[in-house]
Amino acid sequence: MTATMPETAAQLPGAAGAAQAAEPTWQERYGVAAREVYRRTLLELARTDPRIICVDSDMGGLETLFGEELPSQYVNVGIAEANLMGVSAGLAATGLLPYANTLSGFAAARACEQVKIDVAGNNLPVRIVATHAGLSAGHYGPTHHAVEDLAILRTLPNLTVVVPADAVETEYAVRATADLPGPLFLRLGRAATPLVHEEPYEFTVGKARELRAGTDVTIVATGPYPVSMALEAARELAARGVSARVLNMHTIKPLDREAVLAAARETGGIVTVEDHLVAGGLGAAVCEVVTQEAPCRVHRIGVPDRFFDHVADERQLLELAGINPAEIAAAAARLAAAPR
Amino acid sequence: MTATMPETAAQLPGAAGAAQAAEPTWQERYGVAAREVYRRTLLELARTDPRIICVDSDMGGLETLFGEELPSQYVNVGIAEANLMGVSAGLAATGLLPYANTLSGFAAARACEQVKIDVAGNNLPVRIVATHAGLSAGHYGPTHHAVEDLAILRTLPNLTVVVPADAVETEYAVRATADLPGPLFLRLGRAATPLVHEEPYEFTVGKARELRAGTDVTIVATGPYPVSMALEAARELAARGVSARVLNMHTIKPLDREAVLAAARETGGIVTVEDHLVAGGLGAAVCEVVTQEAPCRVHRIGVPDRFFDHVADERQLLELAGINPAEIAAAAARLAAAPR
């Protein structure tokens, strides 16, 4: 499941039809919310793959984007997330490829049992695409925050769980999983986030990407802000003489055990960063791996263990939660300095 | 939250009314399913605490046990687990102490978002008492197994999560949490299980109980079979000259960090045992703790990462899952032998 990606923006599928028009720049193409990139990529795939069905749960926008161009590949089940999952499982059982659209909290928590039994349990090729993950719903408050989704989903059998680090990786992830035989959970945010990737690269589901080499400590991050903050922290650390490896752990399940074990063995300490509760998510998954074969210190950075009902936008909430480059750098420096 | 427990069975509250009759033996009193002990203990508490409301979701039996003796403290919401949680949160908000009764999979997965937002989020004193946890539903199959419940629940803020090791500890846990100011999740099985406790002892929520001292390795277990299997494994190990500490981790949240860190420091290796998927549960919680301060090897024993659709009874399913004294002993012996 590696995405074969175009070399330049002009070769990107969306650009093909507009060959006469000015070639869109990388920034023009990806400087939007990841969920927009997902939508246009899905539409593009659906144009040539009639098995694809866009299953909507009153997300807004899909009814025009999809419903108007490909009405026979669009169905709106309304505000009904449990049914969204059951219907998608039913569709998949008949040979179709449903993309079930909802918010991450409503996928992982509201419809949890339907995901557990009907989607994951049956190992059916349902693609759950969930937006507003982590704290990206910002000032919408705790009923819209999805900071327990990874803990729930990475535990369920059969699911592939992918968390793109930016809009670029979102396109890669959608393409790379188009033919996945089992179920997928694609975890997206709400607003546009900084671009981590400035040029094409090779994306492989289940294989962590080393964004920066390092020998003293490793920062393992997942999701847009965590990954870009990890890079920022690594740059700061470099200035202080600490060599930090940065891994973009875009696939939470199956987890890239080799990359984690190599980090443990080669750098002796790991900082994990996620926009998720400190328990149960990426950090827990990394701890599970290192304690099996190469025990090392792991400092987990995530949302503190309480109903996080601050009002602020995503960036500020992350700051309040202690998820920021300074914290990451400080934790990494401590681990790098600790005796192995 | 320590339960003050009677010294002999005769002093147990249930025995008081039947003072004339023969004193029930410990075995008579606790040789039944934990859920039966929970029910009679709750009824007893409810007789003197009118704030207690037994909220039923068609579990069977409660309508006669509770509904007939204390009809004003009983309400049946029918087969409706989401509503069960919302109604219980509403009741708790008015000052009552609802005991919400359902199966563990239906509490943690089916009603997950209601538990997340309405119960845990609001930090209301709802007591969720869930039966059929782990693989205890046996031949009922995977739609009735609850092997992801701890991963979900231990991640949620405010919840206290207690997993008694036997019927005795169930009574202790119910009494010790009667006045808990926040929400409780009490995880029970289905059928009767071996008694781990043969006499009264002091039970404290949040404090692991050392069932056996040891210096070479520690086995941390939660739930009836895991704990009794851990003891059996420790006896086997002793015969082989390996000194294994056994901790009954009856409280999963808040986790007893001190006990885990002491185990890591003093015995150098930990085997965790749970009737739960290998990811996300007790094992993950232990890994999170040790990697923070005292990294050591942790071998997690639990249900393998797939839809576990074997037909068998609980004991046999555990065996098929690799949860048995021999596996525990073998893993513990390996860790004890490994260089620290």
Place this chain on the structure above:
Amino acid sequence: MSTLLEPPATTAAPTVAAPTTAAPTTAAPAGAAPAGAAGPADLADLAHEVRELVLRMGTTAHGTHVGGSLSAADVLTVLYHEVLRLRPEQPDWADRDWFVLSKGHASAALYAVLAQRGFIDRTELATYGAPGSRLAGHPLRRLPGVEFPTGSLGHGLSLASGVALGLRRTGRPGRAFALLGDGELQEGSVWEAAMNAGHHGLDNLVAVVDRNGLQISGSTEECVSLEPLGDRWRSFGWAVAEVDGHDLGALREVFAALPDSAGRPTVVLARTVKGRGVPLFEGKKKSHSVQLTPRLFQRALTGLNARRAR
């Protein structure tokens, strides 16, 4: 009637029945009849056999959900022998009808009709609930003829709706059927699915409600009432057919007339009796889940046969 499962030894201890593991005698061929070929008399025989098989499965170590299996026996018999287009030798036949046992706890009755139709061997029924069996307390997807694993109530109508949509989308002739318990209708997920299916006008979707009036803790109307049930479904956009769920002829007619209203899904409200056919269990909430001792099995079987003779 069938002695496909060895009758349990009458000398066993009264409260603990030994699992029935003996080899079956040779089977009567009736069960292999293709859909539509069974006449009313045959149907009655088949339904009677389903009940007997349910009782036999109830003698296994963990017992079974006797009451809800017996109440659904006639509906399942008519569906599997008269209504559903299936190829037992090719369970994934693209043009088949799909059936979802949303009230998965009635698995014993489902296994009985699957055996009659040849999806599984009758001998396998003796393994109900036993270690290593494919016959779990609730249906597993890996059993031929089972489309989805069920058992957690309230999933089946969504699944069947998705199937109905998928069949429509892919232009296949099959229909999707789901059998629900009446207590199950207390799950909101049922109404979420009902509302959607009604809106999307899935006329290739049929829900059957086993309206036996009981759930685990008593009468549905005393626990959380469902009436006026027809009005509920109608107001959610469904065509409603009410029928005596134990009248085989009436059931045939109802299903033969489907879809009864173009552009709408249909719900068949089958008025049934929990434990039907076994006087001991009829209308009793205790019949929900029973482990039949040899003595109890004999009483039940005698009652079943006597009731039939009447």
Place this chain on the structure above:
Amino acid sequence: MSTLLEPPATTAAPTVAAPTTAAPTTAAPAGAAPAGAAGPADLADLAHEVRELVLRMGTTAHGTHVGGSLSAADVLTVLYHEVLRLRPEQPDWADRDWFVLSKGHASAALYAVLAQRGFIDRTELATYGAPGSRLAGHPLRRLPGVEFPTGSLGHGLSLASGVALGLRRTGRPGRAFALLGDGELQEGSVWEAAMNAGHHGLDNLVAVVDRNGLQISGSTEECVSLEPLGDRWRSFGWAVAEVDGHDLGALREVFAALPDSAGRPTVVLARTVKGRGVPLFEGKKKSHSVQLTPRLFQRALTGLNARRAR
């Protein structure tokens, strides 16, 4: 009318409005009127002010759910000024009525009436959605006057049912009210709660449905239809009152007559218009969530005032 929130500078860039952070002018006292004391004319003033405040909150950095706040403005005005028995100075008064904004995205309208009633200070409205504010996009429980955090649709009726049961059990006079969106009724959890409340005969429970006919992706009837809505609720055991949700007098009457049927909960189906009061937004699905630029705010406010003058 109120200029409690400083009007945004008209010179700001048209697509990005600066958050309104200026201090408020002194407030008109009308909003502090105790329940039941506001006459119809006052009510109209108050409702108008709620709408203006909603628009002002819509000028903050993230905008707000304008359409569903405007459609609910009259209902909330009548509830908070005429119906609900509350003590703003003692939000946890044991004998109070309980209100749950199940359609939590209409928080702006709720904050407006909470400010009018003195639960919070009017100046605080300017902080809507801003860092450190107590006024989140969906209500937080730590805000005085908010009983439960909402925002995930489909929770409110269960919560209110639990409250109603608790009040009944503890012999308190209070009633429980929940305001639901019509799109929200597509959640099965609403019907799960409705069925239970109907069965338990919670006549101290009132649901109000803001029947504005729109959800995010369009008309409810085109997305997943809800009609015949009154029949649905009636068949689930509820008393149904239908009312023009913008007729303040009619709303007063409906609520004054509650409970209208002993032993049953009541649902008030309030026929409303999404975006009501602002011609720019009326009946438009795009009004669901809007960030008002200064220019847009001025147009909206002009429209609001003009419509009122008519």
